[in-house]
Amino acid sequence: MASTVKRVAVVATGVIGASWAAYFLAQGLDVEATDPSAGAEDRLRQAVAAHWEPLSRQGLAAGASLERLWFHARLEDALAQADFVQESGPERLDFKVDLFRRMDAAAPAHAILASSSSGLAVSDMQAQCARPERVVLGHPFNPPHMIPLVEVGGGRHTAPEAIARAMAFYTHIGKRPIHVKREIKGHIANRLQAALWREAFHLVNEGVASVTDIDTAIAQGPGLRWALMGPFMNLHLSGGDGGIAHVLAHLGSPIEDWWCDLGAPSMSDALKSQVAEGVAQELGARQTHDLACARDALLIDLLRAKQSSGVLD
CATH class of the missing domain: 1.10.1040.10 (N-(1-d-carboxylethyl)-l-norvaline Dehydrogenase; domain 2)
Known part of the structure; x- marks a missing residue:
């Protein structure tokens, strides 16, 4: 899928959505954005312009241009030709369920529908979709135009192929996706x-x-x-030649004792x-x-x- 994604729809253009839009543009993609809030287009273009300097320092892809950003008042117009949809709306389940229902009805059959949700379950968000198999989690780390991490996962009705396609797309545009193998509050x-x-x-x-x-x-x-490096690799290095096995043999019990003493404010x-x-x-x-x-x-x-x-x- 990675090479076939030419046009991305960004749904909701607040802090996260605007950051995503800037990043997709920097990767040489066409971006169709939509947000119902008053003044949303002006705020989006201002945010994208502000993000462009640090993105330029990181290196722009061939064809990257601010002129490839289009804004639509209607959700259906933004999704009509999308190959990939990145949703970053309010973190409210009732809102997401209805929004994904509408996106599923508006987007081409081949498009993946990804949510930036920081904690909601895909199984819940896809509940009213006619094609729930294409709904995935695509949770970035803030700010998305700077941080490589994207957490990708599925829900009860998500097809494994959709997860694989989303992972491939994010990898293709320079992200570092990880697979959330089981739904859990807050992801990883x-x-x-x-x-x-x-x-x-x-x-x-x-x-x-x-x-x-x-x-x-x-x-x-x-x-x-x-x-x-991550916590496990750092722990491994702290063990010298013996690595993490040495650390756990000597500090496993003290670490467990610290766990028992951690607070619950x-x-x-x-x-x-x-x-x-x-x-x-x-x-x-x-x-x-x-x-x-x-x-x-x-x-x-x-x-x-x-x-x-x-x-x-």
Whole structure:
């Protein structure tokens, strides 16, 4: 399928949808976008234009052009000629079910319908589709125009071929798709993040560390390694010549003991305020927009370094 996808429909053009649209354009694809919100087209074009500079630094595909973006007020017009549909609408099940029903009726029979949903089950979203076998999960990591990861999975009625075609398409355009083999809330990466957030909030709540200290602990510690390799490979390297088997033989029991001691905080108003105040203190005079731009610039350099290493990519 990868070589046959020429036209992508982007349904809903908020933060995630606009980022997807910019990335598809940078890969030399035609993009047909739609969003019912007032002023959506202007916001989309502004966002895509803002994303174009970092995408250009990463390298544009042959034929990549902002002129290949079209906006439609009607969903049916945007999907009429689509080879692949990327949906990024509100994270509400009732909304998604109806939207996928409409997309299924409007899209050509050969088109894959992919959802950017960060936690909903495909089985639920495809419930009212006449062709549920072509509905898949295509969950990116924010921002999609920068981060390679895409989580791909299916629902109860999804055909294995549809998952394979989606994996092939994302791979073809430079993404790093992984297969979510069984439906689970939050998929994979968000669950891993949630596990860390849970303990981070717990440590703040218990007065063990400040918000700034916890951010420093990750950003200046294990986070540096996590940007290069995943948790299992990092654990393997920490075992020296003995590798992960050596680590688990010596630290397996202590790790299990730490698991038993991990916190289970509740998201109380007091804790929310404490964390928000801590983030404000950490930001200081820095502007969120400037910090995001600096992050993105470093991300480009990091991605280039990983690709050029030939080992860490």
